[in-house]
Amino acid sequence: MRIVVVGGGIGGLAAARGLWLAGFDVVVLERERTDEEIGGGILLGPNATRVLRRLGVGAGLDKIGVTPQAVRLVRWSNDALLSDFDLARDAERRYGAPYYGIYRPELVELLAAGLPDDMVRHGAEVVGVTNGPTGAEVRLADGSVEAGDVVVGADGMHSVVRGATVGDVNARFSRMVAYRAMIPWQKLPEGTGTVVRNWLGPGRHMNTFPMGAGARYLGMIAVVPEPVWSTESWTARGTVEDLRAHFDGWSPGVHALLDVVTDPVYRWALHDREPMPHWSTTHTTLLGDACHPMLPFMAQGPGQAIEDAAALAACLRRNRADVPSALARYEVARQPHTARIQRMSWSNNTSFHLPDGPQQELRDRGLSGSRSTEGLHWLYDNDPEHLPD
Numbered sequence: 001m002r003i004v005v006v007g008g009g010i011g012g013l014a015a016a017r018g019l020w021l022a023g024f025d026v027v028v029l030e031r032e033r034t035d036e037e038i039g040g041g042i043l044l045g046p047n048a049t050r051v052l053r054r055l056g057v058g059a060g061l062d063k064i065g066v067t068p069q070a071v072r073l074v075r076w077s078n079d080a081l082l083s084d085f086d087l088a089r090d091a092e093r094r095y096g097a098p099y100y101g102i103y104r105p106e107l108v109e110l111l112a113a114g115l116p117d118d119m120v121r122h123g124a125e126v127v128g129v130t131n132g133p134t135g136a137e138v139r140l141a142d143g144s145v146e147a148g149d150v151v152v153g154a155d156g157m158h159s160v161v162r163g164a165t166v167g168d169v170n171a172r173f174s175r176m177v178a179y180r181a182m183i184p185w186q187k188l189p190e191g192t193g194t195v196v197r198n199w200l201g202p203g204r205h206m207n208t209f210p211m212g213a214g215a216r217y218l219g220m221i222a223v224v225p226e227p228v229w230s231t232e233s234w235t236a237r238g239t240v241e242d243l244r245a246h247f248d249g250w251s252p253g254v255h256a257l258l259d260v261v262t263d264p265v266y267r268w269a270l271h272d273r274e275p276m277p278h279w280s281t282t283h284t285t286l287l288g289d290a291c292h293p294m295l296p297f298m299a300q301g302p303g304q305a306i307e308d309a310a311a312l313a314a315c316l317r318r319n320r321a322d323v324p325s326a327l328a329r330y331e332v333a334r335q336p337h338t339a340r341i342q343r344m345s346w347s348n349n350t351s352f353h354l355p356d357g358p359q360q361e362l363r364d365r366g367l368s369g370s371r372s373t374e375g376l377h378w379l380y381d382n383d384p385e386h387l388p389d
């Protein structure tokens with residue numbers, strides 16, 4: 001069976017690995033010309049790192065991943081601790097896999113390492129897809145055609161495969177944008193510690209976490225309001241001055257970090273899409289941001305793409321003779337789970353950003369009691385290869 005994967009980001013490469021290990025003939029078509037990656041930091045929960053271990057990259061992952069000492073929610077005005085989750089310290093014992101801060105390009109490189117040389121084709125932009133009775137075809141910008149028994153759209157939030165197969169869904173702008181920066185560790189104030197911190201404040205929040213093999217950087221994602229629609233892009237630039245201005249009057253801890261931020265600062269408009277009821281046809285399917293883009297407020301975008309990859313490989317492995325049934329089973333296994341995370345991420349846009357007042361006090365009282373991730377077992381303990389009948 002030949003499988004054409006469109007997109008060589010985290011989801012596409014994880015799928016390629018899983019499908020290749022299952023013995024399928026795989027080609028990955030990636031639009032970018034080089035494998036030089038842009039991108040900042042991501043957090044991976046044990047639900048995703050467990051899958052990456054099964055994909056055979058566990059040792060490399062342990063080298064590039066940074067285990068935070070703690071995951072803390074903090075008050076915006078004075079750095080007061082709201083909650084100290086035991087997730088990072090306890091992930092291995094509780095869920096059998098680690099919780100890591102990761103520099104995205106290092107994960108992309110790790111996933112691609114060791115794949116056959118000709119499997120990932122760079123500079124291969126897909127412009128069209130046709131589903132047929134026995135297989136599917138993609139058309140590339142250079143006019144060439146690639147055919148497969150299955151075409152997998154792992155081509156991110158602007159997915160061409162989605163538009164050409166199940167139809168596009170309008171993006172929903174959250175009226176928030178995220179500034180993204182990386183601070184080299186040696187520039188950080190003393191005592192910063194390898195901690196994930198989320199400062200929650202009125203109308204905005206700031207998230208920082210350690211990342212880069214050997215904890216080389218502190219990643220910073222600063223989410224602020226922006227009433228006007230702007231483009232969904234991973235490469236649009238922001239300025240340090242604007243970033244600082246958004247946090248005027250915030251705590252000493254926030255200012256100590258903003259004082260040492262330098263260019264480049266990126267800025268991305270936060271969109272999601274309503275959960276899609278279907279994303280497969282008989283010989284095409286989608287994974288990751290192409291089918292369930294989510295706001296980053298549960299830090300699950302990359303993790304869910306990795307889970308999709310494992311579920312898809314499991315479905316095709318177990319049902320080689322009947323591709324349409326395998327793709328339908330994959331969708332049934334993944335759609336409700338990812339839709340739940342999309343909805344929760346969307347609602348965190350409100351609860352993270354409450355103005356000071358009775359609702360915020362209620363939220364903070366609730367947080368101070370919840371130190372464990374008990375309520376999130378369904379998320380961190382999920383095994384995507386465990387398929388419903």
Ligand SMILES: Cc1cc2nc3c(=O)[nH]c(=O)nc-3n(C[C@H](O)[C@H](O)[C@H](O)COP(=O)(O)OP(=O)(O)OC[C@H]3O[C@@H](n4cnc5c(N)ncnc54)[C@H](O)[C@@H]3O)c2cc1C
Nearest residue numbers: 007009010011031039040125126155156234288289301302
């Ligand atoms: C450059 C970049 C930087 C990012 N930086 C961050 C970050 O700092 N923090 C964060 O939380 N998330 C970041 N993300 C998003 C995050 O990686 C994804 O939300 C998550 O990993 C889900 O992955 P995905 O594989 O579904 O999509 P993506 O990671 O978006 O991968 C999609 C891939 O498909 C390729 N592609 C798109 N269209 C076509 C086409 N027509 N033909 C061929 N290839 C195509 C893209 O070039 C990309 O490599 C970034 C994504 C990208 C692409």
